[in-house]
Amino acid sequence: MKKHRKRILPFALVLALIGSIAWASDWTVLRPQNRPYVTFANVAQFYQFPDYTRVSRTVSLRSDRRVIRAQAGTSELSINGVRFFTHFPLLNSGNEDLISVMDVSKIIEPVLRPSRIQKSGKVETVVLDPGHGGTDQGASSSWGTEKSFALDVALAARAQLIRAGYRVEMTRATDVAVSLEDRVNFANRFPNAVFVSIHFNSSSGGSGVESYALAPEGVISNASSEHHVSGADTARHAGNAQDEQNIALTASIHASVLTRLAAFDRGVRHARFHVLRDIKIPAVLLEAGFISDSSEGQRIATSHYRQQLGVAIAQGIQNYNAAVNYRSGGADFAVAKANLPPHTRSISEPLGAENPVETPYHHPPSISINGGD
Numbered sequence: 220m221k222k223h224r225k226r227i228l229p230f231a232l233v234l235a236l237i238g239s240i241a242w243a244s245d246w247t248v249l250r251p252q253n254r255p256y257v258t259f260a261n262v263a264q265f266y267q268f269p270d271y272t273r274v275s276r277t278v279s280l281r282s283d284r285r286v287i288r289a290q291a292g293t294s295e296l297s298i299n300g301v302r303f304f305t306h307f308p309l310l311n312s313g314n315e316d317l318i319s320v321m322d323v324s325k326i327i328e329p330v331l332r333p334s335r336i337q338k339s340g341k342v343e344t345v346v347l348d349p350g351h352g353g354t355d356q357g358a359s360s361s362w363g364t365e366k367s368f369a370l371d372v373a374l375a376a377r378a379q380l381i382r383a384g385y386r387v388e389m390t391r392a393t394d395v396a397v398s399l400e401d402r403v404n405f406a407n408r409f410p411n412a413v414f415v416s417i418h419f420n421s422s423s424g425g426s427g428v429e430s431y432a433l434a435p436e437g438v439i440s441n442a443s444s445e446h447h448v449s450g451a452d453t454a455r456h457a458g459n460a461q462d463e464q465n466i467a468l469t470a471s472i473h474a475s476v477l478t479r480l481a482a483f484d485r486g487v488r489h490a491r492f493h494v495l496r497d498i499k500i501p502a503v504l505l506e507a508g509f510i511s512d513s514s515e516g517q518r519i520a521t522s523h524y525r526q527q528l529g530v531a532i533a534q535g536i537q538n539y540n541a542a543v544n545y546r547s548g549g550a551d552f553a554v555a556k557a558n559l560p561p562h563t564r565s566i567s568e569p570l571g572a573e574n575p576v577e578t579p580y581h582h583p584p585s586i587s588i589n590g591g592d
């Protein structure tokens with residue numbers, strides 16, 4: 220790999236180009252494969268993780284309340300135990316493990332520091348979008364249909380959100396067909412709102428929960444199933460104006476669902492589903508489990524499980540709202556900074572390194588995070 224180090228200015232330019240906020244300047248940008256990357260050591264330093272270890276190809280960044288783990292050669296990382304699929308592969312270059320600037324600015328930054336996301340005010344309205352309906356029943360199995368499970372979960376979330384003081388709008392509240400265009404147009408009528416589309420998966424051998432934010436411009440979709448996919452284009456869409464809110468909301472709901480329900484973590488992913496593309500408010504599409512899986516399908520078929528799913532979604536929205544609106548009043552900038560509750564379920568593959576030999580990172584952070592809020 221060709222190493223080409225440039226300091227400070229190019230990185231600031233890259234971030235300005237992709238619409239991020241002004242960053243402190245102590246970054247070293249490398250350009251493997253002609254794409255801007257930074258080292259995980261640099262990420263640890265910038266975000267003030269005092270404990271940075273690198274064992275084999277697994278890097279761990281730890282502080283009191285946050286942990287990032289990643290492995291070069293893969294396209295995933297974990298933040299507080301929650302699995303994220305990266306936009307570009309994690310690379311290894313000699314003694315350094317690298318992450319793309321896109322993944323730092325579009326995943327790590329908004330998830331670790333949601334309160335710094337620009338233009339994210341208080342959420343007043345939640346638009347819930349139960350997938351499918353009417354003659355379109357979505358996925359189905361002997362346990363039931365996606366359309367009816369999704370509606371039931373949305374109704375449970377609605378009740379919980381209303382109790383928490385939110386205005387709740389539904390793209391459908393009964394078993395009727397609604398076009399994807401109508402769902403988006405309906406959602407776009409509400410200011411200070413977020414949009415949550417609720418679906419279930421079906422395929423042989425699959426189980427677990429996966430959540431989708433709109434793929435940023437230039438990033439290929441990594442949807443696990445094709446039945447919602449709009450195509451492999453990498454164009455910019457209206458929803459990309461909310462990239463940072465989208466990933467923070469998606470991560471928050473995903474983490475809340477995993478924390479409340481013992482589901483397998485299929486990760487926070489990105490795609491260009493119709494309802495995510497043209498929407499003008501922060502949006503997420505949740506695939507809340509596989510109705511085709513014999514044990515997960517049986518659980519989803521119980522009203523108790525769907526009730527818990529609805530409560531978890533509502534809690535995730537509340538966590539997001541609190542996180543993006545958090546304003547620091549004191550020195551403890553870490554409080555309420557992370558959007559993700561700690562999630563202790565292990566990610567089975569491929570991030571685990573058995574009993575890593577710790578190699579302390581000896582250089583304390585030397586830069587300040589602007590403002591620290």
Ligand SMILES: [Zn+2]
Nearest residue numbers: 350357418419
């Ligand atoms: Zn669906």
